[in-house]
Amino acid sequence: MRIAYVSETFPPEINGVALTAARAVRHLREAGHAVQVIRPRQAGEASRRDGDEWRCGGGPIPMYPELRYGFATTGALRALWREEAALPDLVHVTTPGPLGWAALRAARSEGIPTSADFRTNFHAYCGHYGLGWLEPFVLGYLRRLHAMADCNFVPTPEMQRQLAAHGFERLQVLGRGVDAELFNPEKRDARLRRDWRAGADHRVMLYVGRLAPEKNAGLALQTFERLSARRPGLRMVVVGDGPMREKLELAHPTARFVGVQTGVALARHYASADVFLFPSLTDTFGNVTLEALASGLAVAAFDTGAAAQHVRDGVSGCLAPPCVGQPAADAFLDACTRALDASAPDGLLRLEARLAAMQVDWAGVQRRFEQHLMRVAEAGRTLPTHAALA
Numbered sequence: 001m002r003i004a005y006v007s008e009t010f011p012p013e014i015n016g017v018a019l020t021a022a023r024a025v026r027h028l029r030e031a032g033h034a035v036q037v038i039r040p041r042q043a044g045e046a047s048r049r050d051g052d053e054w055r056c057g058g059g060p061i062p063m064y065p066e067l068r069y070g071f072a073t074t075g076a077l078r079a080l081w082r083e084e085a086a087l088p089d090l091v092h093v094t095t096p097g098p099l100g101w102a103a104l105r106a107a108r109s110e111g112i113p114t115s116a117d118f119r120t121n122f123h124a125y126c127g128h129y130g131l132g133w134l135e136p137f138v139l140g141y142l143r144r145l146h147a148m149a150d151c152n153f154v155p156t157p158e159m160q161r162q163l164a165a166h167g168f169e170r171l172q173v174l175g176r177g178v179d180a181e182l183f184n185p186e187k188r189d190a191r192l193r194r195d196w197r198a199g200a201d202h203r204v205m206l207y208v209g210r211l212a213p214e215k216n217a218g219l220a221l222q223t224f225e226r227l228s229a230r231r232p233g234l235r236m237v238v239v240g241d242g243p244m245r246e247k248l249e250l251a252h253p254t255a256r257f258v259g260v261q262t263g264v265a266l267a268r269h270y271a272s273a274d275v276f277l278f279p280s281l282t283d284t285f286g287n288v289t290l291e292a293l294a295s296g297l298a299v300a301a302f303d304t305g306a307a308a309q310h311v312r313d314g315v316s317g318c319l320a321p322p323c324v325g326q327p328a329a330d331a332f333l334d335a336c337t338r339a340l341d342a343s344a345p346d347g348l349l350r351l352e353a354r355l356a357a358m359q360v361d362w363a364g365v366q367r368r369f370e371q372h373l374m375r376v377a378e379a380g381r382t383l384p385t386h387a388a389l390a
Contacts, residue, residue, distance in 0.1 A: 001377055002034045004081065004088040004112075006103040008058070008070045008095040010039045014260055015210070016287045017119050020176070021094050027366040028373075036088070038077070038103065040070035054080055056099065070099030077106035088112055090377040094119065096145050104148040113376050116149035118142075118163060118171075119284055143167055151376045153369070155285035156309050174369055176306065177362030178290035182264070185296035185354060187271035188345075196235050196256055196272075203343055204235040205336075206273035206297065208266075208288045209280070211242035218244070219279040219329060221252045223336050228254070231340070239269055270295035274343040278307065279332055281322055293317065294357035296350045298339040302332065310360065314338070316352035 005025055009018040028035050036051055040058030048055045058070040072080075081087050091107035093100040093116040100116070107114045146152045146168055153174045154160045160171045198204050205227075207220040217238075224236040236255040238248070249257050261269050270276075276292035278301035289306035292299050299317035301307035311317035318338040320331035342349040 001090065001374060002036075002084075002086060002088045003028060003373065004036050004038060004091045004103070004107075006038045006070075006091065006093045006095075006100055008040055008068065008097040008099050010037065012042065014262060016285075017095065020119075020287070023362060024094075024366060024369060028370060031370055033370075036084075038070075038072070038080075038099070040068040040099065042068060049080070051084055058099070069097040072099055072102050074102050074106045074109065077103055078110060081106075081110065081112075090115065090373055092116070092373065093149070096120075096142055101145055104145065108148055113379055114149045115151040115153065115373060115376050116146055117153045118146065118159065118168075119155070139166060150379060151372060153372070156305060158304065158308055159284050172372060174372065175309070175360060175365055176285055176287055176290060177360050177365040178287070178294045178357050179362060180294045180354075180358050182267050183270055183291045183294035183357075184267065185271050185345075185350075187264070187267045187295070189268045189272045192268055192272045196237060198235045202233050202235055203231075203275060203340060204237055204273040205275045205277055205340075206237050206239065206270065206292070207277050207279075208239040208261075208270070208292070209278075211238070211240050211244040211248060213244065214280075214282045215242075216279040216281060217242075218248060218251075219332055220277040221248055221255060222329065223277065223279070223333050224255065225252065226333055227336060227340065234340075237269065237273060239266065266291075267295065270297065273297060274345070275300060275336065275339045277336060278302075280305070281324075281328070290357055290360065293353040296345075296354040298343040298347070298349055299353060300332070300335040300339040302328075302335075310356050312352070312356070314349075316349065316356040318342070 007021045009015060011018055011022045025035050025037055037053045039055060041055035045055060056070050056072040058068045060068055087110055091103055091112050091114045093103050104114055152171050154171050155176055157173055160173050163171055196204060205224050207217060209215050211217050228234045238255055238257045239261050241260050270292055276297040276299045278286055278289050280286060281302055283305050286306045289299060289301060299311060301319060302322045303319040304322050307319060311319055313319040318335040320335040323331060
C-alpha cells in the first residue's frame with residue numbers, strides 16, 4: 001500500500017506527537033508499505049522532495065516558536081502525488097494545521113481515502129493563553145477538518161465520547177503503547193540520585209513534559225512545595241523545557257530542572273525517581289504516564305487520558321477527580337500524598353504500576369493501526385458525500 005503520511009511535527013523535533021509519528025512510519029515501512037512523509041522543513045535542514053519524503057515550507061507556531069506549522073497548497077500536493085508512478089492509496093494526517101487541511105482537501109479532490117489523528121485539544125489551550133473567546137472557533141475548525149477524513153483516530157473512549165458530543169464523526173479508538181524494555185525499573189541509577197542529593201531514605205518526585213501553561217506544570221511544583229512543608233527531605237526533578245521554565249525555576253529554587261532528556265537518559269530519570277506527577281487536564285492521552293508506569297513509579301494524576309484508562313486508583317496509581325481551581329489543587333494534593341505514602345521502591349503499588357504498563361505494547365497498537373488504514377484504503381477512491389468540498 002502507498003501511504004502519504006502528513007505531520008507538522010516529526011523528529012528531530014522532540015515531543016509525543018513527533019515520536020509517535022516516527023514510530024508509526026517506521027512500523028508501516030517495515031511491514032512493506034511505501035510511505036511518503038510530508039512535513040515542514042526545519043531550521044538547518046536541506047530541502048528534500050522524493051518518494052520517501054517531502055519537506056515543505058512553513059513557519060514558527062506563535063505560541064510554540066520552537067515548533068513549526070507546514071504550508072503547502074492543495075495544488076502543490078496534488079502535483080507532488082501525480083509525480084509518482086501512482087497516487088497514494090491513502091492519505092493519513094496526524095496534525096490539524098494548514099498542511100493537514102491542505103492534504104485532506106487534496107486527497108478528496110483526487111478521490112483518495114483519508115484518515116486523521118486527533119492528538120491535541122488545541123481548543124482547550126485557548127483559555128490558558130487568555131484567548132478563551134477563541135475556543136468555539138478553534139473547535140469548529142477542528143470539526144470541519146476531521147469531517148474531511150473517512151476515519152478519525154482518538155486515543156481513549158473518553159475522548160471519543162467528548163468529541164462525539166461536539167459533532168465529530170467516524171471516530172475510532174486506537175490506544176497508545178509503551179516500550180517497557182526501555183522504560184524499566186532496572187534503569188534506576190544510584191549515581192544519578194546522588195546528583196539529586198537523594199539518599200536511600202529520600203523520595204524523589206518527578207515531572208516530565210513541556211513547561212507551558214496548558215500542561216499545568218505549575219500545579220506539580222506547587223504540590224511539591226505543599227508536601228515539602230509537611231515532609232522535609234523530599235526532592236523534585238523537572239524534565240522538559242518550555243516558555244514557563246524560567247518563571248518556574250525562580251519560583252521553586254529547591255527543584256532541580258534538568259531540561260529535555262531522551263532515550264536511555266530519560267529512562268534513567270524515570271527509574272531513579274519514586275513518584276510521578278502528571279497534573280495536565282488538557283492532554284488527550286499523555287504518553288509520559290505510560291512511561292512512568294512502565295518505570296515502576298507511583299503515579300499521581302487526574303482521572304483522565306492515559307491515567308483513566310490504565311491506572312486503578314489505589315492499586316496501580318492514585319487518581320484525582322478532574323476539576324478546576326482550588327478543588328483541583330486539593331484533589332491533586334490528596335492523590336500525590338497517597339502516591340507518596342505508597343512509594344517504597346518494593347511496594348505493591350509500584351509493582352502493579354509496572355504490570356499495568358506491560359499490558360500495552362507498541363507492537364500490538366501499530367498492528368491495529370495498520371489494519372485500520374488498510375480497511376480505509378480498501379473502501380475505494382470514491383468521494384463520499386460527507387467529505388464533499390465546500
